[in-house]
Amino acid sequence: MTGPSATFGFRDVDASEKAGLVRGVFDRVARRYDLMNDLMSGGVHRLWKDAVAARLNPQPGETILDVAGGTGDMARRFARMARRAQERRGGPDARVFVIDYNAEMIAAGRERGFEPEMAWAVGDAQRLPLPDACADAYVISFGIRNVTDISAALREARRVLKPGGRFLCLEFSRPTTEALRKLYDAYSFKVIPEIGARVAGDRDSYQYLVESIRRFPDQRRFAAMMGEAGFSRAGFTNYTGGVAALHTGWAI
Known part of the structure; x- marks a missing residue:
C-alpha cells in the first residue's frame, strides 16, 4: 500500500480501494x-x-x-410511524430519504414497493449530496462499519443535521460477557458464511460481513468517536447482550 489504509474484513487495504470492494459485496448480496x-x-x-x-x-x-438505507427496511417503518402521528395530530407530511452508496441495493428496495413519504438517492455517507443543517434526524443501520472513514461519516452526519437533530446508529457490536462472545464468534464464523454459501451462493461476501463486525469499534470507543465528531450526550443501548447496539446523540 502506498497511501492510507482502511479495513476490509480482516485485511488492511489501500483506502482508495475499499469503497469499490464494499460495493462489490453489496452488488452480490442485494x-x-x-x-x-x-x-x-x-x-x-x-x-x-x-x-x-x-x-x-x-x-x-x-x-x-436513512443513510446506508439499502432496501428501505428502516425507512418504511419511519414513514408509516410519521403518517400515523399525522393522522392523529395533523401537520405536514414527513420526508424520509433513503441514501445508499450501492445502486443495486436501492433497486432491490424500490422493487419491494415504498411509502409516499420516501425518496431514494445514491450517495456516499462521507459526502452526502445535501446542504448543511437540513435534517431533523439521521439514522444509519448496519452500514457505518462499511464506510472507508468512520470519523468522516460521523462528521458528515453532524453537518447535515439541524441544531438539536437526532443521530441514531444501529450496528453490530461487542457482546457484554465472555460466554456470549465465544458463542457468537462460533456462530458467526461457522454458520453465517455457510448460510451465505447455501442460500445466496456467496460465502465470501458473508465472510467479509462477519469479519467487518469484529473490526468495528466497541460500544464505548464508538460513543467516544461520536463525541469527537461533535455530538452531545453520546450514549448507547445494548440489544441481545451487546450483539447489536443503538448509539444515540444530539447535534449541537
Missing part, C-alpha cells in the same frame, strides 16, 4: 439481503429495528435521513 438478514438473525433484527424506530419516534413534517 437481491437476497433481506432474506439473509432474517435467516442469519432468526428474525431478531426486526425487533432491533422496531426498537430503533420507536426511539426515533418520527413526527409529521420531519426530514429523516
Whole structure:
C-alpha cells in the first residue's frame, strides 16, 4: 500500500480501494439481503429495528435521513410511524430519504414497493449530496462499519443535521460477557458464511460481513468517536447482550 489504509474484513487495504470492494459485496448480496438478514438473525433484527424506530419516534413534517438505507427496511417503518402521528395530530407530511452508496441495493428496495413519504438517492455517507443543517434526524443501520472513514461519516452526519437533530446508529457490536462472545464468534464464523454459501451462493461476501463486525469499534470507543465528531450526550443501548447496539446523540 502506498497511501492510507482502511479495513476490509480482516485485511488492511489501500483506502482508495475499499469503497469499490464494499460495493462489490453489496452488488452480490442485494437481491437476497433481506432474506439473509432474517435467516442469519432468526428474525431478531426486526425487533432491533422496531426498537430503533420507536426511539426515533418520527413526527409529521420531519426530514429523516436513512443513510446506508439499502432496501428501505428502516425507512418504511419511519414513514408509516410519521403518517400515523399525522393522522392523529395533523401537520405536514414527513420526508424520509433513503441514501445508499450501492445502486443495486436501492433497486432491490424500490422493487419491494415504498411509502409516499420516501425518496431514494445514491450517495456516499462521507459526502452526502445535501446542504448543511437540513435534517431533523439521521439514522444509519448496519452500514457505518462499511464506510472507508468512520470519523468522516460521523462528521458528515453532524453537518447535515439541524441544531438539536437526532443521530441514531444501529450496528453490530461487542457482546457484554465472555460466554456470549465465544458463542457468537462460533456462530458467526461457522454458520453465517455457510448460510451465505447455501442460500445466496456467496460465502465470501458473508465472510467479509462477519469479519467487518469484529473490526468495528466497541460500544464505548464508538460513543467516544461520536463525541469527537461533535455530538452531545453520546450514549448507547445494548440489544441481545451487546450483539447489536443503538448509539444515540444530539447535534449541537
